Structure formats: C-alpha cells, structure tokens
Amino acid sequence: MTATELGSTTAPSHGVWADVVGQDAAVAQFRRAASPQGSLAQAWLVTGPPGSGRSTAARAFAATLQCEEGTGCGHCRACRTTLAGTHPDVTVVATDKLSIAKEEVRALVMTAQRSPATGRHRVVIVEDADRMTAGTFNVLLKSIEEPPPSTVWMLCAPSAEDLAPTIRSRCRLVTLSVPSSEVVAELLRRRDGIDQSLAVRAARAAQGHIGLALRYATQEGALAAREESARTLLSLRGAGQAVLAAQALVDRATAEAKEHADLVAAEEKERFLHSAGIEDGRSRPRCAHRCVSSRRMPSVARRDWSATCWTATCWMRTRCCAMC
Numbered sequence: 246m247t248a249t250e251l252g253s254t255t256a257p258s259h260g261v262w263a264d265v266v267g268q269d270a271a272v273a274q275f276r277r278a279a280s281p282q283g284s285l286a287q288a289w290l291v292t293g294p295p296g297s298g299r300s301t302a303a304r305a306f307a308a309t310l311q312c313e314e315g316t317g318c319g320h321c322r323a324c325r326t327t328l329a330g331t332h333p334d335v336t337v338v339a340t341d342k343l344s345i346a347k348e349e350v351r352a353l354v355m356t357a358q359r360s361p362a363t364g365r366h367r368v369v370i371v372e373d374a375d376r377m378t379a380g381t382f383n384v385l386l387k388s389i390e391e392p393p394p395s396t397v398w399m400l401c402a403p404s405a406e407d408l409a410p411t412i413r414s415r416c417r418l419v420t421l422s423v424p425s426s427e428v429v430a431e432l433l434r435r436r437d438g439i440d441q442s443l444a445v446r447a448a449r450a451a452q453g454h455i456g457l458a459l460r461y462a463t464q465e466g467a468l469a470a471r472e473e474s475a476r477t478l479l480s481l482r483g484a485g486q487a488v489l490a491a492q493a494l495v496d497r498a499t500a501e502a503k504e505h506a507d508l509v510a511a512e513e514k515e516r517f518l519h520s521a522g523i524e525d526g527r528s529r530p531r532c533a534h535r536c537v538s539s540r541r542m543p544s545v546a547r548r549d550w551s552a553t554c555w556t557a558t559c560w561m562r563t564r565c566c567a568m569c
C-alpha cells in the first residue's frame with residue numbers, strides 16, 4: 246500500500262523526519278523498514294509531485310539507516326552529517342542537466358559496490374532519477390538487482406512511470422502526496438522563522454510546493470509577482486489581453502531564470518573560494534603552516550608538518566605535502 250493510499254495530513258516533527266511534512270504514512274513505512282524488525286529493501290523508488298519533499302524524505306531515511314541510535318534521532322554525528330551531505334557512506338546525485346550521463350551512473354555503480362567506511366549501510370540517492378535515459382537504466386539495472394548486502398539505492402522521481410519497468414519492478418515504492426498549505430506554512434514558520442501570516446500566504450500561493458513556498462516567503466517581490474499574475478489571469482476579457490498577459494509571463498519567467506542562474510553561479514564561486522581558503526574576496530592566504538619552509542627542517546619535523554597539513558585548511562595542501 247502506498248503512502249497516498251494510507252493518507253497523510255500532519256507532520257512528524259522530531260528527529261531527522263522533522264522537515265518531512267504531511268507525509269505520515271510514508272514516514273511510517275520508512276521507519277518500519279529501518280527498524281530491527283522491519284524488512285529493508287535494497288532499492289527504493291520515492292515518487293511524488295515536485296516540491297513534495299522527495300529528496301528530503303530520501304535523506305531522512307538515509308540518516309535513519311546510519312543513525313548511531315538506530316532511530317533517526319537527528320542529533321548524533323551520523324544523523325547530522327547525513328543531513329548535511331557530508332556522511333562518507335551517503336552519496337547524493339542531483340543534477341541541473343536534462344539527463345544523467347551514463348558515465349555518472351557507472352561511477353555510482355562503482356561507489357555502490359564498496360563497503361561502508363563508517364556506517365552500517367552505503368546509501369546512494371539519485372534525485373531526478375527520471376532524467377536517466379534508457380541506456381543509462383541498463384547500466385544501473387545489475388546493481389539494483391544484486392547490490393552488495395549493505396548497499397541501499399534510493400531513486401527519486403515524479404512518478405513510477407518515469408522509470409523503466411525493469412527498474413521500478415525491482416524497487417519498493419513509496420509515494421508522497423502534495424502536502425497541505427497548513428503544514429507547509431507551519432514548516433516555514435518553524436524551520437525558517439518566517440512570520441506566520443507571510444508563511445500562510447506563501448504556502449497558499451505555492452499550492453503545496455515547499456521549495457516554491459520558501460522562495461515566495463524569502464525572495465523579495467516573488468510573492469507579489471505571483472499574486473499579480475493571478476489577478477491578471479482572472480481579469481482577462483479577450484484574446485488580445487491573453488496574448489499580452491502571456492508575453493508578460495514569459496518575460497518574467499526569463500528574468501527569474503536569469504536571476505536563479507546568477508544566484509547559483511555566485512554560490513558556486515563562494516564554495517570554490519571557501520574550499521581554497523579565500524574568504525570575503527580577500528587575496529589568497531599564505532599556508533597557515535608555512536610548509537614550504539619545512540624543506541629546511543629535520544626529517545622528523547617535516548613528517549609532523551606534513552601530517553598537520555593534511556588535516557588543516559590549507560590551499561597548498563597537496564603541493565606542500567609533496568615538498569615536505
């Protein structure tokens with residue numbers, strides 16, 4: 246029985262499941278599977294409309310599987326690192342491209358073959374698994390069919406029909422429903438600290454799409470533009486007005502797409518600079534451990550400096566250690 250058939254309305258607001266709102270039946274299904282008495286399938290297909298929280302649910306399930314207490318407590322190291330995307334045994338694939346390349350899936354299959362490094366399971370989550378092509382499904386099929394005992398695959402897609410029958414027949418299906426405006430508003434208020442009335446307006450405008458609701462609540466002008474569009478559409482009185490309104494919508498969508506692309510590019514740049522140890526636009530810092538000068542140090546000291554270097558935030562890490 247799917248989550249939709251079981252029905253769900255309220256939010257389980259604790260542990261790693263706190264942000265999976267309006268999906269009680271799906272959460273119960275995941276929890277049963279992760280419990281010691283449950284039967285854990287090694288391939289899952291999480292379906293649901295855009296914005297319903299597919300990837301959030303998949304990450305929460307991965308955290309529950311890795312949890313040191315076995316419950317998805319939300320506060321142990323395994324739970325925190327899984328939700329933050331830094332757990333070494335949880336791989337998440339998300340793409341902005343139209344399709345997921347065969348080479349990417351081959352690399353994933355190789356990852357799935359490895360034993361977990363620290364956790365109990367190796368979990369591979371593929372967001373937008375519907376972007377795999379028919380040829381790519383074939384690469385995945387063998388691994389889904391006979392994965393190593395500790396590996397769990399989680400595929401996310403809008404509907405089961407978006408995946409090849411050979412893949413979906415080997416997965417256990419969990420179907421998410423559209424969360425109600427009330428639970429989305431409550432999530433925005435609790436998780437993001439959004440004002441109650443704004444959260445309610447944003448959730449209603451987004452019609453159950455959690456990411457969109459957050460954007461309406463936090464991005465200046467987004468909610469007003471959405472409401473203006475709705476008013477315009479309701480006031481249409483003829484074909485001429487419809488054409489003008491359609492052009493205005495296209496222009497707005499183009500501007501929003503550009504704004505989003507700029508935002509993503511800025512975030513990528515910030516991540517890159519941060520990984521290189523450069524903050525706030527300042528110039529590249531010197532190595533904090535002055536490894537280059539260690540060439541003049543005795544061999545024992547050089548080894549110590551080298552070890553320090555690998556654990557420090559040091560943009561010259563590789564080069565320094567090679568020289569040490």
Ligand SMILES: [Zn+2]
Nearest residue numbers: 312318321324
């Ligand atoms: Zn935990």
